[in-house]
Amino acid sequence: MTFTDSQAGVRSLETVQLTKRFGGVTAVDAATVTFQHGKVNALIGPNGSGKTTFFNCVTGMIKPDAGQVTYRGNDITRQPSHRIARAGIGRSFQLCRIFPRMTVLENMLVPVRATTLRAQLARSGSRDDIDRAREWMTRVGIEHLESTEARNLSYGQQKLLELAGVLMADPETIMLDEPAGGVNPALIGRISTLVRQLNREGKTFLIVEHNMDLVMSLSDHVIVFDRGRLIAEGPPAVVKTDRKVLEAYLGV
Ligand SMILES: Nc1ncnc2c1ncn2[C@@H]1O[C@H](COP(=O)(O)OP(=O)(O)O)[C@@H](O)[C@H]1O
Ligand SMILES: [Mg+2]
Structure with missing residues (x-):
């Protein structure tokens, strides 16, 4: 995806040590994540690795127990979801x-x-x-x-x-939680084309998705969670061959 000069260096969504527990389960465990502005970012990880909880903390649906969320340099931690929406997410x-x-x-x-x-x-x-x-x-x-x-x-x-x-x-930034989950292949193609077009028009994406072909073909930057922790990040081709990622997915 093109990254124009005007977008270079613009801060996007960032979390520092973001943590959310449910009873004895630490769903998001001190996650420090930086998403790239103007890009298609993917958040992947095995089932139960905290992706949806992470989204919910970032968008104000639930309150994190610890850590910060900033958007374009502004602290949005624990703000109500309508304020976060108004900020552009x-x-x-x-x-x-x-x-x-x-x-x-x-x-x-x-x-x-x-x-x-x-x-x-x-x-x-x-x-x-x-x-x-x-x-x-x-x-x-x-x-x-x-x-x-x-x-x-x-x-x-x-x-x-x-x-x-x-x-x-x-919204300037769009977070999609499993947009292709349960969707037939023709509509997956349409969603994927739309994401590409909207990204070219300047929208930043953060996508949680299980369909690896879609993640690998669509995203510029991939972040991998395992048990609530960030275990790898980088371009799709690099993440795909990361040993920790293979272990998390294949249990090898
Ligand atoms: N509302 C909740 N109450 C209790 N446990 C929860 C709740 N939401 C999520 N969890 C637990 O937190 C962990 C992460 O879940 P989730 O964020 O849904 O993962 P993912 O979206 O990566 O599949 C899981 O162990 C899940 O059972
Ligand atoms: Mg989920």
């Missing part, structure tokens, strides 16, 4: 977060940025929002489903809807 969920009985268009208009009910009522459904919603629906390829209730979409289409919803807030 959008995210999807491993399991879709959509309203099943609302139509696709209605789901798109659930404001991501508005923080009060009054602001939501004032915002939802303005001409401008509907136009933007249609643009993003077209971009992800679900415009023909505008009036369909979300529960009638295939799982892959629901993932595309969730991605389009994230894009409505125009």
Whole structure:
């Protein structure tokens, strides 16, 4: 991916010694991670290695027990999720977060940025929002489903809807938790093309993904977790052959 001069040296999302425990389990264990601004970053690791918990701590869904999260040099540790969203970080969920009985268009208009009910009522459904919603629906390829209730979409289409919803807030950084999980190959191809295009348009990505072909072909920088700890990072070709990574995955 191209890395323009204006983006060189820009600080992205960083964590220092980020830690989250659940009872006796340390899900994220003193993770110090730097993501690259303007790039496609992948976070990989075996099941239960703390990837989703890491995402949840970074985006304010849960509070870390220790450590810091900074975004572009600003401390965002323990800030409420709407503040983190406003700082420019959008995210999807491993399991879709959509309203099943609302139509696709209605789901798109659930404001991501508005923080009060009054602001939501004032915002939802303005001409401008509907136009933007249609643009993003077209971009992800679900415009023909505008009036369909979300529960009638295939799982892959629901993932595309969730991605389009994230894009409505125009985030500078987009965190995707297993965007290809449970999605058929044709839609995986579409998601992958979209990520590439959006990255070229300047969006930074942080992607948790199990599909190794997708990770290796899409990402510029790979970070590997095992039992809540960072065990390797670097370009995909380097990480792929790292001994610690092979051990974590293959148990050899
Ligand atoms: N809400 C929770 N309560 C208790 N344990 C949890 C909770 N969420 C995650 N865990 C545990 O934390 C560890 C990391 O889980 P998770 O972050 O979901 O990993 P990953 O996304 O890499 O599969 C696992 O051992 C999991 O069982
Ligand atoms: Mg997970």
